[in-house]
Amino acid sequence: MIKEDIERITFDLKDDLIFNLRELLAIKSKKASKEGPYPYGKNCALALSKALEIGKKYGFNGHNIDNHMSYVSIGDIKSKGYVCAMGHLDVVDEMEGWDYPPFAGEIHNNKIFARGALDNKGPIMAAFYGLLVLKKIGINFNREFRIIFGSDEESGMADLKYYLSKEDPPLMGFTPDNKFPAIYGERARAKIEISGDYDNLENFINSKIFLGDPVKNLGIEIKDDDFGKMILRGKKIFRKDNKYGLSFSLSSPKVDIDHILDKIRLNANKLTVKLIEYHKEMLVDKNSDLVNILNDAYNDIRDENIKPTTTSGMTYAHYCPNIIPFGPSFPGQNGIAHLPNEWMDLKDLMELVKIYAYAFYKLNEYYKNKEEIL
Numbered sequence: 001m002i003k004e005d006i007e008r009i010t011f012d013l014k015d016d017l018i019f020n021l022r023e024l025l026a027i028k029s030k031k032a033s034k035e036g037p038y039p040y041g042k043n044c045a046l047a048l049s050k051a052l053e054i055g056k057k058y059g060f061n062g063h064n065i066d067n068h069m070s071y072v073s074i075g076d077i078k079s080k081g082y083v084c085a086m087g088h089l090d091v092v093d094e095m096e097g098w099d100y101p102p103f104a105g106e107i108h109n110n111k112i113f114a115r116g117a118l119d120n121k122g123p124i125m126a127a128f129y130g131l132l133v134l135k136k137i138g139i140n141f142n143r144e145f146r147i148i149f150g151s152d153e154e155s156g157m158a159d160l161k162y163y164l165s166k167e168d169p170p171l172m173g174f175t176p177d178n179k180f181p182a183i184y185g186e187r188a189r190a191k192i193e194i195s196g197d198y199d200n201l202e203n204f205i206n207s208k209i210f211l212g213d214p215v216k217n218l219g220i221e222i223k224d225d226d227f228g229k230m231i232l233r234g235k236k237i238f239r240k241d242n243k244y245g246l247s248f249s250l251s252s253p254k255v256d257i258d259h260i261l262d263k264i265r266l267n268a269n270k271l272t273v274k275l276i277e278y279h280k281e282m283l284v285d286k287n288s289d290l291v292n293i294l295n296d297a298y299n300d301i302r303d304e305n306i307k308p309t310t311t312s313g314m315t316y317a318h319y320c321p322n323i324i325p326f327g328p329s330f331p332g333q334n335g336i337a338h339l340p341n342e343w344m345d346l347k348d349l350m351e352l353v354k355i356y357a358y359a360f361y362k363l364n365e366y367y368k369n370k371e372e373i374l
Contacts, residue, residue, distance in 0.1 A: 218232075
């Protein structure tokens with residue numbers, strides 16, 4: 001019965017969702033320099049305010065966290081903790097090569113074209129409408145449910161750090177900023193620079209990087225059951241301060257990064273090896289309640305039987321406790337998020353609403369059942 005109700009009300013809300021999404025897509029919410037009370041520029045703050053305006057219009061509570069993040073909420077605000085979907089309204093530069101205006105949200109062949117349509121305004125609005133569907137059905141929420149809007153995901157996630165300095169982390173939740181089904185891990189990332197004199201560097205590059213498999217050559221051929229094998233990518237040769245260098249990135253399973261650096265140093269004789277940036281992996285129990293609830297919700301709506309998986313991407317889930325990536329891309333879809341002509345299929349958009357509505361319903365039932373047991 002609940003799935004039929006979700007289907008019916010989602011269909012009724014289609015035009016409304018498209019209208020409000022286009023309002024958000026029209027805002028050029030690219031990060032800019034701090035300006036007074038706007039830490040990421042006026043346009044990012046304007047997008048946060050617009051999201052609050054939309055939420056309040058439908059009877060949700062709204063809160064602005066000092067123009068870093070904002071959220072709308074429904075349910076029992078006196079309960080201990082909240083459940084959330086967390087997405088972002090900031091976008092990358094539109095670039096050149098668009099066939100349609102990048103901030104107009106034009107619809108062609110049942111696709112809406114705009115910077116942010118897929119990454120991430122469309123999906124986080126689908127999550128909001130998922131909650132709105134449940135509100136219209138008349139669901140009694142056993143916890144506070146929030147839709148949290150960020151404005152610095154693309155440039156370092158300082159917005160999330162600030163949010164967590166002011167608010168408790170969620171009990172459970174997801175970020176609609178990766179792929180389906182439920183994602184229980186995000187790979188570690190490292191950026192490494194190797195520098196030195198020209199002759200030594202040339203010999204290193206020719207023998208260790210361009211000849212055969214560089215991962216194997218460097219002695220860092222590591223893999224695990226969750227993430228698979230180590231990947232080396234993004235090789236760049238540079239010259240800086242009369243020294244020559246090579247930089248590259250590692251997309252890594254769970255490792256001891258100091259051990260990895262030691263291995264590279266052994267193979268980079270007479271060269272300086274420097275770790276420029278490192279992000280530890282995000283990994284949760286793939287049999288946890290959160291992973292099972294979200295994965296089952298996806299499979300139930302789609303009539304599929306796909307197991308949880310991991311990703312090489314990095315989302316808010318990397319640094320926000322108790323949330324995991326969950327959508328929006330379906331299996332087999334290729335990433336177009338940062339390219340010209342970014343788009344989202346309207347059929348997929350409405351499918352997201354149904355999946356997220358059912359996922360929120362299942363999360364609400366989870367806490368309802370816990371209360372009954374107690």
